[in-house]
Amino acid sequence: MGCKELGIPTGVITGENVRKLLKYASEQGFAIPAVNCTSSSTVNAALEAARDIKAPLIIQISQGGSAFYAGKGLSNEGQRASIVGAVSAAHHIRQVAKDYGIPVIIHSDHCAKKLLPWFDGMLEADEEYFKIHKEPLFSSHMLDLSEEPKDENIATCKKYLERMSKINLLLEMEIGITGGEEDGVDNTGVDNAALYTQPEDIWDVYRELSQVSDLFTIAAAFGNVHGVYKPGNVKLSPILLKKHQDHVKQKLNSKSDKPVWFVFHGGSGSVKDEIKEAVSYGVIKMNVDTDTQWAYWEGIKNYYEGKKDYLQSQVGNPEGEDKPNKKYYDPRVFIREAEKTMIKRVQEACRDLGNVDRL
Numbered sequence: 001m002g003c004k005e006l007g008i009p010t011g012v013i014t015g016e017n018v019r020k021l022l023k024y025a026s027e028q029g030f031a032i033p034a035v036n037c038t039s040s041s042t043v044n045a046a047l048e049a050a051r052d053i054k055a056p057l058i059i060q061i062s063q064g065g066s067a068f069y070a071g072k073g074l075s076n077e078g079q080r081a082s083i084v085g086a087v088s089a090a091h092h093i094r095q096v097a098k099d100y101g102i103p104v105i106i107h108s109d110h111c112a113k114k115l116l117p118w119f120d121g122m123l124e125a126d127e128e129y130f131k132i133h134k135e136p137l138f139s140s141h142m143l144d145l146s147e148e149p150k151d152e153n154i155a156t157c158k159k160y161l162e163r164m165s166k167i168n169l170l171l172e173m174e175i176g177i178t179g180g181e182e183d184g185v186d187n188t189g190v191d192n193a194a195l196y197t198q199p200e201d202i203w204d205v206y207r208e209l210s211q212v213s214d215l216f217t218i219a220a221a222f223g224n225v226h227g228v229y230k231p232g233n234v235k236l237s238p239i240l241l242k243k244h245q246d247h248v249k250q251k252l253n254s255k256s257d258k259p260v261w262f263v264f265h266g267g268s269g270s271v272k273d274e275i276k277e278a279v280s281y282g283v284i285k286m287n288v289d290t291d292t293q294w295a296y297w298e299g300i301k302n303y304y305e306g307k308k309d310y311l312q313s314q315v316g317n318p319e320g321e322d323k324p325n326k327k328y329y330d331p332r333v334f335i336r337e338a339e340k341t342m343i344k345r346v347q348e349a350c351r352d353l354g355n356v357d358r359l
């Protein structure tokens with residue numbers, strides 16, 4: 001049983017097909033990596049990685065990554081560059097995804113309260129796209145109001161989900177505080193107790209959002225940290241996710257052991273067993289950013305070190321003073337090396353999450 005038998009098409013998927021894919025992942029006990037991309041090169045590398053191990057994929061773009069996609073030379077006043085860049089990335093992904101032959105979810109990453117104009121801009125693009133194509137441009141968006149009071153967080157997510165459900169978009173929300181630092185929010189000094197979401201919080205979210213739509217996922221804090229730390233330094237408690245599932249199951253009087261779709265933020269630096277355990281409790285998406293950033297850089301680093309003597313001038317290398325170096329400094333050559341090491345790292349993430357041979 002794979003995506004094909006379940007009727008999940010290749011290319012970018014939205015709405016009902018997203019529901020089918022996440023349900024499939026939850027039932028089979030695997031998770032899909034959401035790879036942060038900032039360029040067509042990183043998008044293509046992530047797609048190639050997933051294609052070669054027969055896996056569905058989530059590509060996500062952050063607010064900063066979106067602005068970069070549009071070009072650092074553009075002004076981001078009013079989130080303009082982030083909106084244009086995110087829309088541009090979505091169109092690129094839509095254009096090429098089908099040719100890679102895998103189902104792809106396009107997702108936007110963390111959006112804190114102060115970045116809401118970015119979120120609104122993407123939603124407008126979704127609504128425009130829906131008028132013509134009967135589906136949104138993106139597949140899902142994330143709203144991160146975990147810094148705000150709980151009631152405000154949930155009420156705002158509910159309000160947005162009402163608007164989003166009209167065009168079959170999925171909402172990812174965050175409750176509890178993930179440590180570390182991400183797009184403009186620094187939680188490195190936060191009190192320890194706040195780093196673990198309580199079961200009642202999860203039920204409050206579930207109860208309110210499920211009144212609107214079932215297309216939502218929850219990023220809960222269970223000791224996870226954004227960014228990279230030495231393995232073992234992150235005190236993860238994936239068992240909390242099991243407690244959340246049990247609590248919601250009991251409240252709903254549900255037959256399912258995993259009524260909630262959880263998202264794992266800040267997985268970098270976690271040991272593989274903890275990732276496996278979290279997935280067994282209903283994590284269906286894990287964010288991957290820091291580790292693939294390093295992998296991309298590592299490809300360039302190794303290439304430069306190996307070809308250093310051919311990369312000091314346009315002409316002249318150990319083979320002769322008049323030998324041209326064009327074929328060594330062509331961006332297609334060294335960027336491809338970055339892509340190759342990134343591809344390996346994306347595939348490693350897929351294997352860690354059980355996302356292999358799922359087509």
Ligand SMILES: [Zn+2]
Pocket residue numbers: 110144174178219265
């Ligand atoms: Zn987060």
